[in-house]
Structures are given as C-alpha cells and as structure tokens.
Amino acid sequence: MSEHFDVHGGARLVGEVEVVGAKNSVLKLMAAALLAEGTTTITNCPQILDVPLMADVLRSVGCEVVLDGDTAHITTPSELSHRADSPAMGKLRASVCVLGPLVGRLKKAVVALPGGDAIGSRPLDMHQNGLRKLGATSSIEHGCVVAEAVGLHGAQIWLDFPSVGATENILMAAVLAEGTTVIDNAAREPEIVDICTMLTEMGAKIEGAGTSTLTVEGVDTLHPTEHRVIGDRIVGATWAFAAAMTRGDLTVTGVNPHHLELVLEKLRLAGADITTFDGKGFRVVQPERPLSVDFVTLPYPGFATDLQPFAVALSSVSDGTSMITENVYEARFRFIEEMVRLGADARTDGHHAVVRGVDKLSSAPVWASDIRAGAGLVLAGLCADGVTEVWDVFHIDRGYPHFVENLNRLGARIDRVATEPDRC
Ligand code: EPU
Numbered sequence: 001m002s003e004h005f006d007v008h009g010g011a012r013l014v015g016e017v018e019v020v021g022a023k024n025s026v027l028k029l030m031a032a033a034l035l036a037e038g039t040t041t042i043t044n045c046p047q048i049l050d051v052p053l054m055a056d057v058l059r060s061v062g063c064e065v066v067l068d069g070d071t072a073h074i075t076t077p078s079e080l081s082h083r084a085d086s087p088a089m090g091k092l093r094a095s096v097c098v099l100g101p102l103v104g105r106l107k108k109a110v111v112a113l114p115g116g117d118a119i120g121s122r123p124l125d126m127h128q129n130g131l132r133k134l135g136a137t138s139s140i141e142h143g144c145v146v147a148e149a150v151g152l153h154g155a156q157i158w159l160d161f162p163s164v165g166a167t168e169n170i171l172m173a174a175v176l177a178e179g180t181t182v183i184d185n186a187a188r189e190p191e192i193v194d195i196c197t198m199l200t201e202m203g204a205k206i207e208g209a210g211t212s213t214l215t216v217e218g219v220d221t222l223h224p225t226e227h228r229v230i231g232d233r234i235v236g237a238t239w240a241f242a243a244a245m246t247r248g249d250l251t252v253t254g255v256n257p258h259h260l261e262l263v264l265e266k267l268r269l270a271g272a273d274i275t276t277f278d279g280k281g282f283r284v285v286q287p288e289r290p291l292s293v294d295f296v297t298l299p300y301p302g303f304a305t306d307l308q309p310f311a312v313a314l315s316s317v318s319d320g321t322s323m324i325t326e327n328v329y330e331a332r333f334r335f336i337e338e339m340v341r342l343g344a345d346a347r348t349d350g351h352h353a354v355v356r357g358v359d360k361l362s363s364a365p366v367w368a369s370d371i372r373a374g375a376g377l378v379l380a381g382l383c384a385d386g387v388t389e390v391w392d393v394f395h396i397d398r399g400y401p402h403f404v405e406n407l408n409r410l411g412a413r414i415d416r417v418a419t420e421p422d423r424c
Helices: 023-037 050-060 089-090 093-106 125-135 164-173 190-201 233-245 257-269 305-317 332-339 372-382 403-411
Strands: 003-008 012-018 039-042 065-069 071-076 106-113 137-141 144-148 156-158 179-186 205-207 213-217 227-229 249-253 273-277 281-285 321-325 347-348 352-356 365-367 387-391 415-419
Touching: 003 372, 023 039, 023 050, 023 071, 023 089, 023 093, 023 164, 023 190, 023 233, 050 065, 050 071, 050 089, 065 156, 089 093, 089 106, 093 125, 093 144, 093 164, 106 321, 106 352, 125 137, 125 144, 125 156, 125 164, 125 415, 164 190, 164 213, 190 227, 233 249, 233 257, 233 305, 233 372, 257 273, 257 281, 305 321, 305 347, 305 352, 305 372, 332 347, 332 365, 332 372, 365 372, 365 415, 372 387, 372 403, 403 415
Parallel strands: 012 249, 039 227, 156 179, 365 387
Antiparallel strands: 003 387, 003 415, 039 071, 065 071, 106 144, 137 144, 179 213, 205 213, 249 281, 273 281, 321 352, 347 352
16 A cells, blocks of 8 residues: 655744654664674664664574664674575665675675665675775676675775765775775765774774775774664754745754754855754754755765755745755756646756745645655645645655654644555
8 A cells, every 4th residue: 555645735843853863874883783793782773664674684694683662782693694685685775785794704795786765876886896905806696796705905995986885885894804994085974983983882993984084904803882873964954954944943953963064054044043052953943935045965074965855845945046966866856856746946957956946836746756855845845835745655764763743743734644646
C-alpha cells in the first residue's frame, strides 16, 4: 500500500524541536564497528529506516546487532564473513562503507553495489583507487565490488574530489594497514570528524580530522568503544529553512550551529533573525517574507548539496530572483519539476537554476524522488494554497525521524494517508 502525506497549506511553524544523531554519520559508525572484535555501543541513533537496514547489512557478515531505542549494540565476532551481498545492501548508499573495514580486517571483501537516492551518477572509482594504493586489487564482478590484498600498506592517496564515502572507506582500511597513509583532498564534513573521533577512541592513530589532509598511522588491532553520534546538521538546517519559509519562529536543539555557519548566514541574508547557542543549537525567526538569496552547492564547508531542494523551495516563495548552482549531483534539479507543479517559477540550465519568487504556491500532487526532495516538497506544501499530496514518502522516512509528528506539533497540519494515488 502506498502512503502519501496530505499537507495543508498556510502553516506558520513556532516552537522548539530537537535534532538527533546524523544519518550520514551513524551508518558509517555502525560499519566502523566491524573493525574491532567485541561489542561497540553507539548512542543518539536516529529512529529512521536506514538504521535497521544497516543493522541487517552487519548481521549478514556475522555481527549481532541489537537496536534499543536510540542505542545500537553491535557485537562483532572474531570470524567475519567477507561477503556482504544481502538484499539490504541495495537499499541504501551507506552499505558500501563495509568495504573499507572488511578489507582492513580480512584483506578480502565482496560487497554488493549499494543503493540509495537517485540523485545522479555515484561511481566508486575513488574508493577502489584508494584501496589499490593500499595494496589491494579491486574490480566489479557480478554486481559486487571485489577487493583482495595479501597485506595492506600505507600510501599517499590524492582524491580527485573530496568524496565523503571514499574518504571513509579508505580511512577504515588504512587504520589497520602497515605504515603511514596520507589522504589528500579528503572530505572535511563534520561526519568525517565524527568517524575519526570514534576510530581514535577505538585505538586508531589519525591526525588532521576536519582538514583536507588526513594522516593515518596503521595499528595492529582496534578495540570496541561507546560513541555518541553528532547531531544531524542536514535535519537541523531543514528546520531552519522551515522557519524561514513559513515566516515562523523555531528553536532547534541537538545540533552544533558551527556545522551550519554558511546556511545560517544565507538565512540571515534572506531576512531571518538568528541566534546561536554555542555547540547546542540555534533559533530562526523570520518576521517578513524572505528575500531572494543565491546558493552554490559545494563540499563542506560549502553549502551542502543535500540542502539544495530547500534552497529552491525557499527561493520559490522569496521576494526576488535567486540563482542556484548545483556542483555535486547533476540529477538533483529533478526536484524543480515537482516544484513547478506547485506553481514555482523556476527553470534550469545545466547546473544552474533560476527561481523567481511567487507570492504563494498552489497545491498539487507531487512525488518525492529522494529524502531531501521529499522533505522540500513537504515544506513547499506548507506555503501553498490548499492541500498538497506528497507521494513516495518512504524516501522521507529514510532520513527524518518523526517528521510529520514534529511538524504537526509545531503548527502544521499534515495527515499520513495510506491509499493509491490519482496521478494527473
Ligand atoms: N564520486 C565519484 N567517484 C567516487 C565517489 C564519488 O566520482 O568514487 C563523486 C560523486 O559522483 C559525486 C561526488 O563525488 O558527484 C560526491 O560524492 P560523495 O562520495 O561525497 O557522496 P557519498 O559519500 O556517496 C554522501 C551522503 C549524501 C551526500 C553526499 C555529498 C551518505 C550516506 N550520503 O554521499 O547524502 O549528498 O555525501 O555530501 O553519507 C542524503 O543524505 O540525502 C545524501 C544523498
């Protein structure tokens, strides 16, 4: 049975909302638990669909995983399977992050190609090249990445692009390689700092977390740890955009505002009053109609591609014209087709979009194509006349814990409905 949301337009969001652990961190931390025999405990886990899926991936290679509310207990045996090709692998992108730990520990891995959002081409060449530099062979065979090494040794690795996933996989193999690995042009996202922190707690030797150069001194073994996931900056930013779009007043806790400096600055330019609470959260008050602002997506500390749909949604109801440039995933502008159904005045040309703000959007049935596009359509629906039906909401459930419940508590009216759509 399909589910959709009926989003009633005209809401103003007011109140306080707590953000829990980051999806794009917890899934990698769960994979990192493969590196140490024994029980690793991860707290502040978000209750989203991808966490039990990742638990299934870990079980498929021999771990015991107990999910207890916001805590994951992962028991990794001494004998792991090198074969991660269960059906859960194809349901999320982060499943590929078992590759690095399996190669690190077993010097051998067969890992099914991952699934995840249809947001553009997502090759694994940098992951494979990095493992090759560490001494492994790597090929794609029968839908799986196959990697094997006699022994892993430290290496100098330059990434063509600061890929989050490639940085994580190479890092997780390098922590158990012999000698020193230097990863240049490494990703600098807060989630990379989080995994470096956890690996260091497990006994790894890593320098440079949060910079473009990571230096890893390989060790013989790692030990389990207990680690708290950092707050989800993308979810935190979603609430910030929600406040700005609905001319609301939201206090967001559980997320470090330093991870959102550029986002909050953009919203300031759009006319929001912003207060930050050191390391803990922030408040966004939008007194008037937002003003148009330009956005350019780039790896961290640039404006995150995951927030591009919210930039488009905000621009579509702002006063003036915005230019939005997408530099990471070419297919993310698909979202604009759905926004046009809602009456947005937006067009794309290559990796640029021009959005002229309209006074009000008008409700229509729309389809979520990925997690962030889905959440963006819900926020747009709050700014539309009438009731907007948002379909394929399973995407939203993969990334946003209790999204509808939180929105309704803050002043929205959204119903989750289980029926078949009437496509127009
Ligand atoms: N790329 C390559 N070759 C590679 C790896 C990446 O060409 O070997 C390219 C990609 O095609 C893309 C760019 O590099 O153009 C960036 O990709 P990256 O590897 O950084 O992305 P990822 O690790 O696959 C994570 C998040 C995404 C987020 C991106 C960028 C997870 C599970 N996913 O993906 O999050 O958009 O980083 O910040 O961590 C989301 O949460 O909605 C989401 C899609």
